[in-house]
Amino acid sequence: MASESAASHPPQQPRPSGSSSPADLAYDDSRPVRPMVPRSRDEPHRVATPLELFFDLCFVVAVAQAGRELAHDLAESHLAAGLTGYLLAFFAIWWAWMNFTWFASAYDCDDVPYRVTTLVQIAGVLILAAGVPRMFADHDLTLSVIGYVVMRLAMVTQWLRAAAGESGQARTVALRYAVGITLCQIGWVVVLTLPESTRPDVIPLGVLAELSVPVIAELRTQTTWHPHHIAERYGLFTLIVLGETVSAATIAVQSAVDEHRALSELIPLAAGGLLICFSAWWIYFARSVHEHLRSNRQAFLWGYGHYLVYGSAAAIGAGLEVAVEHAVGNAHISATAATATVTVPTAVYLFTVWLLHSRHTKSGVAQVLAPAAAVVVLACTAFGDDGVLAAGLVSALTVALGVALHAREGRR
Template sequence: MTVPMRARSRREAHRAATPLELFFDLCFVVAIAQAGRQLVHALAEGHWGHGIGGYLMLFFAVWWAWMNFSWFSSAYDTDDALYRVVTLIQIAGVLILAAGVPRAFAAGDFGVVWFGFLVMRLAMVSQWLRAAYGCTGAERRTALTYAVGVTVCQVGWLGLLIVPAGDVPWVFAVVGALELAVPAVAERTWQTAWHPHHIAERYGLFLIIVLGETISAATVAVQSALDENDELGVLLPLAGGGLLLVFAAYWIYFAVPIHLHLRSNRQAFLWGYGHYLVYVSAAAIGAGIEIAVEESVGSAHLSLRAASACVTVPAALFMFTVWLIHSRHQKRGPAQQLVLPVSSVAVLACTFAGQLAVLAAGLVAAATVAMGATLTARQGTALEG
């Protein structure tokens, strides 16, 4: 049954992610895996600029499509038949986009990626138009502005299909900036009724999806290397260090109740946009572990230090970005505030630890978790006293 699409309340009790939202997130694993796989191939061959640039652009498309849906659903999820069908269409667009990632990476052909994005965005525009139909005044203008803004940006992405390959990054930068501006313009007079606890949960669940893909990619890489080379002594430190990094990434992120910080659009949008770096670095850790494994068995065309950097740089970026946009809002005192920034520098320094670089980075990450937990416990004891 179709019902009028009305804004949900920010004060709604016990608001949690729906099965449809969880299914939506899960389907993004395919696109994330494709982007990570192409990054591994490019960096393993020494094509740094092409690999990193392509990865950042394609991950932006995936992340932004997820962002659009997540914030809309937090405000207007009716969970009726029409809403479900439109969301399933968006999922189809994600899968089309994922299918086009290899071609975009290898040949700069963004046709399939653009079409998949088009399917997602047209579905998103229809959702905003439906929301506009069900409301009045400033709220209606906000919904219509979103619909128009998304449509204009989608037309802008046509530039990827017509400009020379060398100009693609410029098109991405310009249209990407326009995409980021749409929410600020649309909500300047009316704030949509997104739910702080729901948004915090949705972002956390998506991080779990990304970390799960990281573990999966690293596991397959280690298994393949064992099947082909049987270098257990070399691979164990890589596997152990990589696992510690992923476990620490989970612990560090979920150590604070961030929904208490999300009081208005100003805090929430900066926090939400900053997660691009959180997600892109978390996914890149898995790609880096794959590259380190390939280098250890002689399958990659890059140095040991460069392969180590493929793990330590995204791991350090993840730790610092989580502190910058997420954890620092709940930290008290200089000791707690300095743990993650100092640890990110220490992880970077592990790049120079030779064959034990990944293991060293994992141990630093584990020590970071232990230090953070100890300081939090001490603070709690002091407050009780």
């Protein structure tokens, strides 16, 4: 980790004597407003800034809301409604976070206008989070869409500012982003005016349009995102989401313990949940992946795939809440269904991390460990009340085997 001063500001670029080019001024901490110029893909010691970390923490509030509502619906056996609401809410959270992250990697000048615009995005995600319960309970999208549009229009102002400092093809890319995002937000506002019965047919089109904007904008020229910085940013958000999962499970166990109910059933659940979360962390960070992110072709697939990584990681926490609710007799589902709320997202997480990470950085038997573990974790669902602990043991065994194989490979 870089020193505190290095993390507090973008790294200073060496300045030739007497130079006052836009690139130099962009990193002049004494200026409250600096030119928004592209950062170098080869910039040394590029790390996440305190503003980016604060941004992540605010976004995880919305993640927690979505997970809490998912847990409630699953415990009440409202599977279809719960999954639909969760997938939509999580898409809005993840997509706004991801767009800011890639933009910041290319254009973060960390001046006053940049920070204020980021504050507006944070306000937007808090509005979205406040609307999540209504989205689940009443299918009322109004507040969530308002929050989402606030976040995305703030992103438009960032792209317009980037376009003002660019020229040629880079300027075209920035303007494409600004126009594409704006059109999508108009579409979401229109969705609010449609009858509720038609929304399920229209919303997927809006999601597809949002996903298409970066692909179209960077069709011929890619922005100057920093591979190591992007890998670090995604890793940090993975940590925060896993932390929220642990927090959700801890609160659920604490509530049950306070009621002095089902203590013998809670200990295996707590142990299994902790093993799953620890293994999820270990497997994600087993190898560095930034060297794989060489172009948009690899990076887009990797970045988009994290929707499943983050979504499944947060859903594990929701599942652990449901498993605790079932243990104390408050969930209206079977033991097998309660266990599935943990084992299914765990299996999705293991398989997706393998798809995005392990298959690029490992070989031989080590490469198939994660997908094989995903299958075995799914099979643990059949154990009912003991399935969460079994899934945790399988996850931990997968980590142990991975470490042993890596050590043997090192000796060779």
